[in-house]
Amino acid sequence: MAGLEEQIKELEDELQRTTYNKATSKHIGRVKAKIAKLKDEAVTRAMRAGGGGEGYSVKKSGDATVVLVGFPSTGKSTLLNALTGTKSEVAAYAFTTLTVVPGALEHKGAKIQILDIPGLIAGAAMGKGRGKEVIGVVRGADMIVILVDVFNANHVEVLMKELYDAGIRINRPRPDITIKKTAYGGVRMNHVGILDLDIEEVRSILSENKMMNADVLIRGNATQDDIIDAVLGSRMYIPAFVAVNKVDLVDDAARKAIEEDIFERFGSKPLLISAHTGYHMEEVKDEIYDRLGFMRVYLKPQSEAADLEEPLIIRSGSTVEDVCRKLHREFVDRFRYARVWGHSVKHPGQRVGLPHRLKEGDLLTIIIEH
Ligand SMILES: Nc1nc2c(ncn2[C@@H]2O[C@H](COP(=O)(O)OP(=O)(O)O)[C@@H](O)[C@H]2O)c(=O)[nH]1
Ligand SMILES: [Mg+2]
Known part of the structure; x- marks a missing residue:
């Protein structure tokens, strides 16, 4: 068998020679899926062979x-x-x-x-x-x-x-595509909004990856490449x-x-x-x-005024759990609930759990078990 690189090259050349139209779209989908699979294999092999030599396992720090x-x-x-x-x-x-x-x-x-x-x-x-x-x-x-x-x-x-x-x-953004394998019934597809793909194109990509039965849900538009990404994952x-x-x-x-x-x-x-x-x-x-994308939130110790001088800087879209982790591991393990004032809640001082998403300028009190 030819090396991965040659196989990929051959398929890419073929892709280049083929013009996209209704008659070729299925075939193109299949060739693209093949290329993607081979590339994935090459990357995985390379990473395994590389073994992450010295100096490459950098510890993440900061925000x-x-x-x-x-x-x-x-x-x-x-x-x-x-x-x-x-x-x-x-x-x-x-x-x-x-x-x-x-x-x-x-x-x-x-x-x-x-x-x-x-x-x-x-x-x-x-x-x-x-x-x-x-x-x-x-x-x-x-x-x-x-x-x-x-x-x-x-x-x-x-x-x-x-x-x-x-x-x-x-x-x-990550395309909103859900693929659920099923036991029978072939490939079924639902989509929300305009989609410039037909089910046959999706079927040929899935079958290239040995998925003969699946429910596919697509929100928003998607391309063949997006479907391939969703099938192969780890993007x-x-x-x-x-x-x-x-x-x-x-x-x-x-x-x-x-x-x-x-x-x-x-x-x-x-x-x-x-x-x-x-x-x-x-x-x-x-x-x-x-x-x-960062935002500021303020911590308010129980029955004390909030510290409005020193905000906590966190990534936009962070949850109460993210804040707890940032403060101390114990805050997650011993978390009971939090009270939040600000744009992310309907009522001032609303009680929320760890998955609650915070917004810019929120004030929060974290209650933990002692
Ligand atoms: N003129 C000029 N030289 C630069 C600039 N930045 C880097 N260099 C030079 O480019 C060379 C390579 O820079 P280096 O930082 O080692 O590149 P790296 O290999 O990407 O890390 C060095 O000689 C630098 O002094 C710049 O903004 N202007
Ligand atoms: Mg350098």
Whole structure:
């Protein structure tokens, strides 16, 4: 049997030769499902073989973890140093950073862990270079900063493909697709809203994955790729933005051209920065903070006034349980209930449980067993 990579290449070529229409849509769905399965297998193999060598099992800390992803020598270490004051080795040659270097950024009250990882290079997801271990770290991140330099704006596309192949989906919500295997009855499909897929396309993707009987529920629109993702699972949906480094080396006209080029490739404008001179470093911090989405809640000890001076900074959408974990493990184990004042409740001082979702500016009192 041909190697995984050759098999994938063959199928991708076939896909390229086939135009999408009603007659070919089923076939295309099946080929795409095959490719996705092979890629998954390649990634899993690579990760197993890699075994997560030394320096790759980074302990998460802080309120969120951000990774810097980019080719060697684009300035990741320099940026990490500029943002956090960490001493990550900077060098004028490729492959300096062979282990993951963590740094801590404190911004607007949030503690954000930033990871400088070995340069992602073409084929990383398939286990080339040090890519295989790197992918695991990226998949675990809360946000990705895609870093390129002024001379290599086209790297954005290569990096996007690497991330895609590693099961990472950028800047999009997880499609709302539920697939429940059933014992008989074939594939049945229900959907809410407009759907540009027909059941035969879904059937061929499912059958490629040996699912002959299933109930499929789709809310909102979905593509063949979304169905494949739902079938294979383990996809990570992570926010990201592009930063273009070393803008100190080019003039205004060149900066504009790069900005437009990346807008076309990526769909949104990049941040133009210079980690070396410090240009736009505050903007990078703000962008990270805003995209991660934080909110403030205030703690009110039982029968005392709330501490309105020092809010607790937590990710948007956090629950009472998240707050408890942040305060102390014991708070979860010994939790009885909480009272909440603010936008997340109907009545002031409403009693809620651990799964209750908080909103910006909420006040809460946690009652634990003594
Ligand atoms: N001119 C200029 N050089 C930079 C900038 N950022 C990094 N460099 C240089 O680019 C080289 C590679 O940087 P480094 O941080 O080691 O890249 P990494 O491999 O991505 O970690 C070093 O010589 C840095 O001094 C920048 O903003 N402007
Ligand atoms: Mg480096």
